[in-house]
Amino acid sequence: MTGYVVRRVLWGALLLILVSALTFVLFRILPTADPARLRAGHNTSPKVIAEIRAGLGLNKPLLTQFWLYMKGLFLHGDLGYSYYSGASVKSLIFDRLPATLSLTVGSAVIWMAIGLPIGIVSALRRRSRTDRTAMGAALLFISAPEYWLGLIVLYLFAADIGQIKVFPGAGSYAGMTADPQKWVTSLILPWLVLAAGFAAVYARLMRGSLIETMGADYIRTARAKGLPERQVVLRHGVRAAITPILTIFALDVGVLLGGAVLIETVFDIPGIGRLNYDAITHADFPIIQGTVLLAALFIIVANIAVDIAYAYLDPRVRYS
Amino acid sequence: MLKSIHRSASLALVGGALLLCVSLALGLSACGSSSGAAPGSSGIKAPPGVQTPVAESQTGGVRGGTLTVLNHQDFEHLDPGQAYSSVDYEAMYATQRPLYSYKPNTFATPTPDLASGPPEISSDRKTVTVHIRSGVRFSPPVNREVTSADVAYAIERGANESVANPYFASYFGSLEGASKATGGAIPGIATPDSHTIVFHLVEPKAQILASALVLPLSAPVPAEYARKYDAHKPTEYGNYLVATGPYMFKSNGAGRVLGIGYEPGKSATLVRNPSWSAATDYRPAYLNQIDIQIGGDPNVIGRQVLEGSHTVQNDTPAQAIVQLAYEQHRSQLEISPGAGTNYIAVNNHRGPFANVNVRRAFWAALDRVAMNKARGGELVTNVMTHFIYPEIPGFEQAGGLKGPQVDYNAYPSGNAQIAAKYMRLAGYSGGRYTGGATLQVVGATGSPEAEDAEIVNQTLRNLGFKTKFSLVDKSVMYSKFCGTPAEEIDVCPNVGWAADFGDPQGVLDVTFNGKHIEPTGNNNWGQVNDPTINRKMEAAEPLVGTQARAAAWAAIDRELVTQAAAIPFAFDKEPNIEAHDVAGVGDVWNIGSWDYGFTSLK
Numbered sequence: 001m002t003g004y005v006v007r008r009v010l011w012g013a014l015l016l017i018l019v020s021a022l023t024f025v026l027f028r029i030l031p032t033a034d035p036a037r038l039r040a041g042h043n044t045s046p047k048v049i050a051e052i053r054a055g056l057g058l059n060k061p062l063l064t065q066f067w068l069y070m071k072g073l074f075l076h077g078d079l080g081y082s083y084y085s086g087a088s089v090k091s092l093i094f095d096r097l098p099a100t101l102s103l104t105v106g107s108a109v110i111w112m113a114i115g116l117p118i119g120i121v122s123a124l125r126r127r128s129r130t131d132r133t134a135m136g137a138a139l140l141f142i143s144a145p146e147y148w149l150g151l152i153v154l155y156l157f158a159a160d161i162g163q164i165k166v167f168p169g170a171g172s173y174a175g176m177t178a179d180p181q182k183w184v185t186s187l188i189l190p191w192l193v194l195a196a197g198f199a200a201v202y203a204r205l206m207r208g209s210l211i212e213t214m215g216a217d218y219i220r221t222a223r224a225k226g227l228p229e230r231q232v233v234l235r236h237g238v239r240a241a242i243t244p245i246l247t248i249f250a251l252d253v254g255v256l257l258g259g260a261v262l263i264e265t266v267f268d269i270p271g272i273g274r275l276n277y278d279a280i281t282h283a284d285f286p287i288i289q290g291t292v293l294l295a296a297l298f299i300i301v302a303n304i305a306v307d308i309a310y311a312y313l314d315p316r317v318r319y320s
Numbered sequence: 321m322l323k324s325i326h327r328s329a330s331l332a333l334v335g336g337a338l339l340l341c342v343s344l345a346l347g348l349s350a351c352g353s354s355s356g357a358a359p360g361s362s363g364i365k366a367p368p369g370v371q372t373p374v375a376e377s378q379t380g381g382v383r384g385g386t387l388t389v390l391n392h393q394d395f396e397h398l399d400p401g402q403a404y405s406s407v408d409y410e411a412m413y414a415t416q417r418p419l420y421s422y423k424p425n426t427f428a429t430p431t432p433d434l435a436s437g438p439p440e441i442s443s444d445r446k447t448v449t450v451h452i453r454s455g456v457r458f459s460p461p462v463n464r465e466v467t468s469a470d471v472a473y474a475i476e477r478g479a480n481e482s483v484a485n486p487y488f489a490s491y492f493g494s495l496e497g498a499s500k501a502t503g504g505a506i507p508g509i510a511t512p513d514s515h516t517i518v519f520h521l522v523e524p525k526a527q528i529l530a531s532a533l534v535l536p537l538s539a540p541v542p543a544e545y546a547r548k549y550d551a552h553k554p555t556e557y558g559n560y561l562v563a564t565g566p567y568m569f570k571s572n573g574a575g576r577v578l579g580i581g582y583e584p585g586k587s588a589t590l591v592r593n594p595s596w597s598a599a600t601d602y603r604p605a606y607l608n609q610i611d612i613q614i615g616g617d618p619n620v621i622g623r624q625v626l627e628g629s630h631t632v633q634n635d636t637p638a639q640a641i642v643q644l645a646y647e648q649h650r651s652q653l654e655i656s657p658g659a660g661t662n663y664i665a666v667n668n669h670r671g672p673f674a675n676v677n678v679r680r681a682f683w684a685a686l687d688r689v690a691m692n693k694a695r696g697g698e699l700v701t702n703v704m705t706h707f708i709y710p711e712i713p714g715f716e717q718a719g720g721l722k723g724p725q726v727d728y729n730a731y732p733s734g735n736a737q738i739a740a741k742y743m744r745l746a747g748y749s750g751g752r753y754t755g756g757a758t759l760q761v762v763g764a765t766g767s768p769e770a771e772d773a774e775i776v777n778q779t780l781r782n783l784g785f786k787t788k789f790s791l792v793d794k795s796v797m798y799s800k801f802c803g804t805p806a807e808e809i810d811v812c813p814n815v816g817w818a819a820d821f822g823d824p825q826g827v828l829d830v831t832f833n834g835k836h837i838e839p840t841g842n843n844n845w846g847q848v849n850d851p852t853i854n855r856k857m858e859a860a861e862p863l864v865g866t867q868a869r870a871a872a873w874a875a876i877d878r879e880l881v882t883q884a885a886a887i888p889f890a891f892d893k894e895p896n897i898e899a900h901d902v903a904g905v906g907d908v909w910n911i912g913s914w915d916y917g918f919t920s921l922k
Binding site for chain 1: 390394396397481482484485486488489552553554555556558559578579583584585586613615616617619620621623624627628795799838840841
């Protein structure tokens with residue numbers, strides 16, 4: 001097991017280097033905005049643009065730039081400085097990370113808590129009215145774009161612009177340590193909106209997976225042994241059915257930790273997604289690279305964590 | 321400026337605005353007149369019940385309170401040596417005092433700000449002398465009186481590659497020694513005493529330099545404090561700003577703003593500058609504090625403003641919000657005329673549009689009304705009929721809103737018969753294009769640009785052209801395609817311009833003068849290089865006096881229409897919104913943005 005984990009971590013590190021290289025190349029070679037020109041404004045002389053380019057170190061050969069970046073990253077943990085604000089990318093990311101973590105973890109808990117039980121009930125009561133209603137509702141939430149849903153709940157329930165003034169609205173986010181109560185209340189709407197679509201997807205996934213599992217031979221055997229149905233479902237059925245869902249869960253959480261741009265924008269939550277979006281519009285390469293690297297890191301870590309969890313959840317999985 | 325890139329940020333070689341004061345030998349009060357319509361005023365009225373910055377009262381506000389600003393756009397630069405966008409300027413002119421600035425209701429007449437009077441221009445137009453006020457002090461931690469040496473350093477650092485001011489070369493490039501300047505002392509800037517600064521030029525371009533003194537680069541910077549930050553590449557002075565205006569970014573004892581008074585992408589806080597003296601300033605500065613929240617969705621923050629309290633939005637509201645404000649909160653809506661132009665650049669240099677009659681045919685065929693509807697209709701646009709836009713002197717002489725009376729300009733919704741007539745004059749007997757060329761049309765993604773580009777593309781197809789149509793990010797459109805003549809793009813449907821100064825040269829020169837065609841970063845997108853137009857521009861450039869300049873540049877505008885050098889479609893009017901209990905005062909010179917130095921709470 002330890003050897004397996006070490007191997008996965010090493011592969012993960014290699015993957016991070018490849019992602020860094022790919023991001024670096026993509027944003028410099030493909031047709032995108034010139035950061036020196038964007039920073040300079042328009043009708044600026046080529047001399048000024050050259051000066052800015054030199055100031056940002058963009059006049060150096062690409063390989064030299066890449067080497068300097070990688071050296072700074074892996075030897076000193078230095079992600080560079082924003083072309084615009086001059087702020088350290090690392091400090092910008094650490095500043096934004098708590099908001100994104102809060103948003104992702106809270107909504108993940110909600111969507112798992114709602115989606116999985118609904119999926120289990122639907123699977124166990126196939127073709128019943130409950131099943132049809134639940135799956136119909138799931139389809140509705142899957143189809144509703146989260147941006148639109150976010151606007152709707154704000155117009156309905158936000159304390160400032162809502163028709164029924166219940167929850168704090170956009171721009172009310174406060175840090176967990178600064179004001180715990182406000183932190184919770186300001187995130188209720190974003191959590192629910194972000195979780196809605198995911199809960200619907202996970203309910204459908206869980207239903208499908210559990211239906212398949214419940215038809216397996218070992219389930220029949222468990223029943224033949226006289227185990228209570230509850231035990232058959234939870235210990236043998238759900239435990240096996242949940243493993244493929246965990247894989248997707250890890251990916252989804254990893255992606256969201258890299259930033260939920262739409263939700264962060266609609267609810268004005270200063271998270272990683274908005275940082276990344278703003279950086280892309282300004283061709284602020286150091287921030288783009290930093291946030292992409294962070295997203296990749298989260299996905300890799302989440303996948304390793306899930307692979308390890310498999311061994312505990314599914315008796316058929318063993319690592320050597 | 322390219323208004324569509326920044327909400328407003330412009331640059332053009334302009335020589336008339338400040339010159340008005342000097343050439344007419346008027347004193348301070350005349351230059352600083354604060355009432356009545358601005359000299360460049362177009363007279364365009366806002367719809368009933370809607371505010372316009374041209375007429376908003378600048379006096380009688382209630383002192384005190386905190387204004388909350390909801391902006392979805394972030395600042396680009398806080399350093400006065402780098403600031404160059406409308407959102408930057410909102411904070412810049414509340415915290416910094418350049419030598420001259422505009423009062424809210426005018427885009428034509430600057431007022432001495434740090435300067436104590438109008439600039440004195442020598443008869444050979446090679447020397448500009450400016451006297452500065454006594455009693456203006458830097459905010460903490462510098463806390464000392466501003467001297468002329470601080471203005472000199474502010475301008476000199478513009479040439480420092482760590483600052484890289486975008487307009488230094490254009491406006492200050494004629495200073496003696498400017499061509500070799502790298503941030504150190506410039507021989508052409510002298511400070512004979514602590515309250516006098518003299519600019520010596522190598523060529524008679526004193527008017528251009530005097531005009532540029534309205535820009536933030538002339539706001540003083542204390543060398544002994546800023547030099548260590550300017551040594552970084554790029555400079556970090558923007559993170560450690562000191563102020564001279566009525567407000568300052570909140571900072572710690574060492575002057576650090578980053579992370580305290582400004583958190584990139586999140587918020588900014590302006591507080592009163594304890595070193596500011598009202599006796600030295602024309603701004604009333606009613607507010608105690610301005611809290612700026614950055615980010616969010618324009619549809620949400622627009623509603624928060626309209627239904628909220630003591631709140632404004634100070635960047636462009638969503639189109640749906642403007643409509644909502646107009647229908648349900650009309651008194652909270654301000655529409656600012658003179659926010660720039662939108663036109664279609666057509667390749668005058670090569671291809672089918674090198675023929676003037678093909679250009680006229682395209683103009684005649686285009687449904688400009690439909691294009692403006694995509695932008696929000698009459699509330700926020702007027703059909704553009706020529707190139708000098710409202711509030712800029714020369715607008716009326718060039719034809720006003722109706723524009724020059726030529727048949728291809730007479731039908732805002734397009735006229736197929738007139739288009740066919742000009743196609744026949746161009747040699748296409750059937751009234752439609754029958755050549756083999758495929759036009760390359762490069763527009764911008766996003767709304768309303770994409771919709772406008774689609775209308776343009778369809779119009780071209782109706783005229784018989786085959787097109788290769790593509791939409792790219794706006795910055796890519798300018799930098800890789802429309803701003804690079806070697807690409808020989810036939811049609812750029814989404815270009816636009818606004819000037820820094822209320823002077824028509826700033827609107828027409830860079831965009832239509834052949835001498836300004838650059839291999840990269842070109843702003844003469846249609847590669848217009850007509851000898852007659854170039855010659856007329858050369859003659860108009862040194863003219864003195866608003867009327868003379870307006871007349872000369874209006875004649876050039878009419879010539880541009882005759883040549884159909886580009887196809888205009890929208891004069892922009894910029895909407896701004898405020899809460900019901902805010903007495904906002906907008907800046908005509910900054911597309912109506914709320915001016916923190918004049919805005920108050922009710």
